[in-house]
Structures are given as C-alpha cells and as structure tokens.
Amino acid sequence: MNILLLGSGGRESAFAWKISQSSHCDKLIIAPGNGGTGAYGTNININVNDFDAIKKVALTENIELVVVGPEEPLVNGIHDFFLADKEIAHIPVIGPKKEGAILEGSKDFSKQFMERHGIPTAASRSFTPETLEDGLAYLQNHALPVVLKADGLAAGKGVLICTETIEAQEELKLMLGGKFGAAGATVVIEEFLSGIELSVFVLTDGENYITLPSAKDYKRIGQGDTGLNTGGMGSVSPVPFATPEFLAKVEERIIKPTIEGLKKDNIDYTGFIFFGLIKVGEEPFVIEYNARMGDPETESVIPRIENDLVELFLATANKQLNQVNLVISEQTAATVMIVAGGYPGDYLKGKAITGIENLRHSNAFHAGTLLENDVVKTNGGRVIAITSLQKDLFTALQSATADAGRIYFDGKYFREDIGFDLI
Ligand code: ATP
Structure with a gap:
C-alpha cells in the first residue's frame, strides 16, 4: 500500500x-x-x-x-x-x-479531563484575563515553587516554574497580557511535583489500546541536565526505574481511566497518546498528555518494537488492536541527539555533515538535515539522532555516544552523559 x-x-x-x-x-x-x-x-x-x-x-x-x-x-x-x-x-x-488532540492542545482541557476521570495529576486552577485578580490572590497563598502553564501550544516554552510569589504574580500578568499570544489567554496554575520524569506511550483505536515501551528523555542542553530546555537531547528505553509494579499502577490509574474517559466523553481517538509522567515516591502522576509520539523518545521506542508497524496502524484504523500481539525487544535503546552549536539559542545552518557512514553500532535518524547536491547539510537545531540497540543500558549508551563522536560538522555538540545517571 x-x-x-x-x-x-x-x-x-x-x-x-x-x-x-x-x-x-x-x-x-x-x-x-x-x-x-x-x-x-x-x-x-x-x-x-x-x-x-x-x-x-x-x-x-x-x-x-x-x-x-x-x-x-x-x-x-x-x-x-x-x-x-x-x-x-x-x-x-x-x-x-x-476533539482528541485537544488533550495536548489545551492544558486547561486536559486538567479538567483528568479531574473528571479521577486521573492523578498536580492540583491546579485556571485563570483568564477576566479573572487575573483572583489569580494573583490565588498565587498569594500558593505553596512554592509554583508552576504556571500557558493553556495552548507554545513550543515547549509555555511552562514556568517560579520560586517566589512576586515572580509568579508578575509572570501571570505577562502571560495573561499576551506574552504567548492566544496560547496564553488561559493560564493553568499548578502545584509543583517533585520526582523523576518518564514517558509512557499507547496506541489506541478508541476501543482498545496497546502499551508501547516506556522511555526517558533528557531535556536540558548541558551535561548533568543543566542549562536551557531543548526539544530533547537524548532518550533511553526501557526506563530502569519503571518497574513492573510501577507500570501496573500507571496502567490501572492512568492509562485505563484515560481510554475509558475518552469513551465516556464521546471522543473517538485513533492514534498515539503520550503520557508525560512523574514518579513521586512510588506513585505516578500525569504532567501532560501529548497527542503524538515524543521526539527523541520515538527514536528509542520504535527500534524496540518487533511487530510490523504498518500492521499496528492498520489494526488501529480497523479498531482491531485487541487482536494484536505486541512483541517488544528485551534489548535497550539509547539515543543521543547531535545539535548545532548555539542551539537552543541562535545557530547556523548549511554546515556539511560527514562521518554518517562510519557509525559502527547505531542508526542515524536524521532530524534537522537537508540533502543538497548529494551533500548532507545541517538545517535545524537538532540535527541527527544516533540510536543504538544493545543488550543492556550501559552498552547502548556507550555505543550511541561513541557513534555520535564519529559524526562531524562545524559547531557540532552533543551530551556525553545521556542515560548514565540511570546506571
Ligand atoms: P514539552 O512540550 O516540552 O513536552 P510542555 O510545554 O507541553 O512541554 P509540560 O510538559 O506540561 O509542558 O511541562 C514542561 C516541563 O515542566 C515538564 O517536563 C516538567 O519538567 C516541568 N513541569 C510541568 N509541570 C510540573 C509540575 N506540576 N511539577 C513539576 N514540574 C513540572
């Protein structure tokens, strides 16, 4: 086809x-x-x-x-x-x-959805320009840190974690004043949860679902997860701290009520649901829903799926996911993202990339690249994801990191510490 x-x-x-x-x-x-x-x-x-x-x-x-x-x-x-x-x-x-993508498109909607269906998430309240004064008063008594979220899509930049009340109040004024345009016309004020984050993915046909491998991504630009937020600097799958007991809680308390909730709300959902989770102690909470797979989590998740992916998609389209026998590789995948110097700030494009043919144990999944007269050039901030599938996490991380070192372009940068905190 x-x-x-x-x-x-x-x-x-x-x-x-x-x-x-x-x-x-x-x-x-x-x-x-x-x-x-x-x-x-x-x-x-x-x-x-x-x-x-x-x-x-x-x-x-x-x-x-x-x-x-x-x-x-x-x-x-x-x-x-x-x-x-x-x-x-x-x-x-x-x-x-x-109607389903709004789970990602509106944080206000997704918070109400979770509340309605009893899905564990941080306590929150939403405010609009009309209720700014109420919002400021709400912040006056809110525990710190406090999280402010623009309701709509803001390319990962619409979330602020404030450690002081006055700072949060100023930010609320700015956000409701149009800092993020229409995306910030409603702001969700949310309790800060302290824990470790991971992502869980399902593919659903609206009736049935299959749970894909879990993954962890690394958002910050610097070693040791420091510095500015990025689209994602690397990922690993599976996640060592996502034990079978923990994943069973995720399934019972989060995945099933989400699928059931969509049905109850008459939202016929076909596609991926990305659950951005945080593990607080041993308990899972939802930080956010996305209506698609994550990037760079997909680069670690897809190589571990042994089924024919198109068969999974056809079963989704035909509402037959209950007939699918999902086979997941026991191996571990690690992805290291190579980015352009300066990213996530200003960076140059059009730099010739060499060394892709020298990878020993990994796949190169191109991201911000362009083929021009048979020369591969950089064309974005995140340039190439290097994924290695190996018998264990250490070997996968070592091979992906070593292979990332075999690629060259002017200004190239990658984190050499992706995943090593999990060993
Ligand atoms: P992205 O597009 O990067 O996935 P987003 O803009 O859709 O993010 P969220 O995922 O909701 O926004 O939040 C971004 C990050 O902020 C989270 O990955 C998490 O690290 C932090 N965060 C969000 N909400 C909370 C919370 N309630 N407690 C602690 N940290 C939070």
Whole structure:
C-alpha cells in the first residue's frame, strides 16, 4: 500500500525507517521529510499544515494510509479535514481528530479531563484575563515553587516554574497580557511535583489500546541536565526505574481511566497518546498528555518494537488492536541527539555533515538535515539522532555516544552523559 507520513524530525525518520521495512509498504511518501528520509521513501516538499497540498498528494499518489508525526496538524484538524472531504474520507489517518488532540492542545482541557476521570495529576486552577485578580490572590497563598502553564501550544516554552510569589504574580500578568499570544489567554496554575520524569506511550483505536515501551528523555542542553530546555537531547528505553509494579499502577490509574474517559466523553481517538509522567515516591502522576509520539523518545521506542508497524496502524484504523500481539525487544535503546552549536539559542545552518557512514553500532535518524547536491547539510537545531540497540543500558549508551563522536560538522555538540545517571 501507499503510505503518507507527515513530519520532518528524528521522530519521523524513525517512523519512516520502520514503515519502509513493512511487507505492506509499496510506496512511502514523507512530507516534507529531511536529508535522511529519502533513504526510506520519497520526500515531497510541502508544509504539514498545508492541508490542500496534502490532499493533492493523497490523491495523486493513491495514498491508502496517513501517519501524522507532529502535533500541529493534529491540533489544526488534519484528521477532521480528511473525514470532511469525500474524495479522501476513506483514507485512514493515524492521529486523533481535533476533539482528541485537544488533550495536548489545551492544558486547561486536559486538567479538567483528568479531574473528571479521577486521573492523578498536580492540583491546579485556571485563570483568564477576566479573572487575573483572583489569580494573583490565588498565587498569594500558593505553596512554592509554583508552576504556571500557558493553556495552548507554545513550543515547549509555555511552562514556568517560579520560586517566589512576586515572580509568579508578575509572570501571570505577562502571560495573561499576551506574552504567548492566544496560547496564553488561559493560564493553568499548578502545584509543583517533585520526582523523576518518564514517558509512557499507547496506541489506541478508541476501543482498545496497546502499551508501547516506556522511555526517558533528557531535556536540558548541558551535561548533568543543566542549562536551557531543548526539544530533547537524548532518550533511553526501557526506563530502569519503571518497574513492573510501577507500570501496573500507571496502567490501572492512568492509562485505563484515560481510554475509558475518552469513551465516556464521546471522543473517538485513533492514534498515539503520550503520557508525560512523574514518579513521586512510588506513585505516578500525569504532567501532560501529548497527542503524538515524543521526539527523541520515538527514536528509542520504535527500534524496540518487533511487530510490523504498518500492521499496528492498520489494526488501529480497523479498531482491531485487541487482536494484536505486541512483541517488544528485551534489548535497550539509547539515543543521543547531535545539535548545532548555539542551539537552543541562535545557530547556523548549511554546515556539511560527514562521518554518517562510519557509525559502527547505531542508526542515524536524521532530524534537522537537508540533502543538497548529494551533500548532507545541517538545517535545524537538532540535527541527527544516533540510536543504538544493545543488550543492556550501559552498552547502548556507550555505543550511541561513541557513534555520535564519529559524526562531524562545524559547531557540532552533543551530551556525553545521556542515560548514565540511570546506571
Ligand atoms: P514539552 O512540550 O516540552 O513536552 P510542555 O510545554 O507541553 O512541554 P509540560 O510538559 O506540561 O509542558 O511541562 C514542561 C516541563 O515542566 C515538564 O517536563 C516538567 O519538567 C516541568 N513541569 C510541568 N509541570 C510540573 C509540575 N506540576 N511539577 C513539576 N514540574 C513540572
């Protein structure tokens, strides 16, 4: 069958790599893809939010399945767009409709959803410009630190952890005053939870679900998890502290009530749910939901799935995930992200990349790269994810880190400590 994959990051490279191995895949189109995805299919240079152009590709390329990588087209309603147009309504879309993507698109909605369905999460209250005074008074008596979150999508920058009341009050004024535009028109004020974070992923057809491998990502730019937040500097899967007992709690208290909650709320959800969790003592709490897979978690999760990924997608589209026997590799995957110097601040693009052919024990999942006259060049902040699948965490980390060292471009940087805190 002909498959269209939307996106251009390391996550989509991992999807493309895996989809291209499927016996069901005759043709894979990646839109827009990157400098590496052309190895698994054909890149077509269109924007993931240009729905009319996506429709055109779907028709001209006889697409029979659409897989959506990033959140933006989901929150903007790509799935609804397909359903509403009879020329393309028959093409299954992996990724929720707008009504489901709002779990990620609105933190206010997701907090209310969790409250309604008894899912453990930090206590919170939401405020708007009309209730600014109430918000300031609420902060006056709130324990510190306190977390302020812009309701809508803010590219990972809409969350502030404040250690002083006055600072939190000033930030609330700024956020409700338009600092994040429409995304900050509502602000969630939330209790700070102290613990260790991890991510759990499910694929659901709205009735049934399968739980994919858990992963941990490393968000900060500097060694020892210091410095500015990034899109993610590396990941590992599985997560050593996610014991079977802990994951059983996650399943009973979080995953099942979420799937049931979606059904009760009449939200027909087909696609991935990413549970951003925090382990407080031995107890799991939800920090956030995302309506898609994580990046760079996907680069560690996908190589551990032994099933044909397209079969999982077809079972999702046909509401037959209950018939799937998910097989997960016992091995450990580690991913090290190579980024451009200066990232997450200003950085240069267009630097020639060499050494990809010298990797010994890893896959290179391209992210911000571009192929120009047969030369792979940097084209983004996060450039290439190096993933190694090995018998244990130590070996996986060592090989991914060593292979990251075999890649060269001007200004290259990567963290050499990803995952070593878990050993
Ligand atoms: P991203 O896009 O990076 O996943 P986001 O902008 O959607 O993030 P959240 O995941 O809700 O926002 O929060 C970002 C980070 O802030 C979390 O990964 C966590 O480290 C921290 N954080 C959020 N809420 C809390 C909380 N209640 N207690 C402690 N830390 C929190």
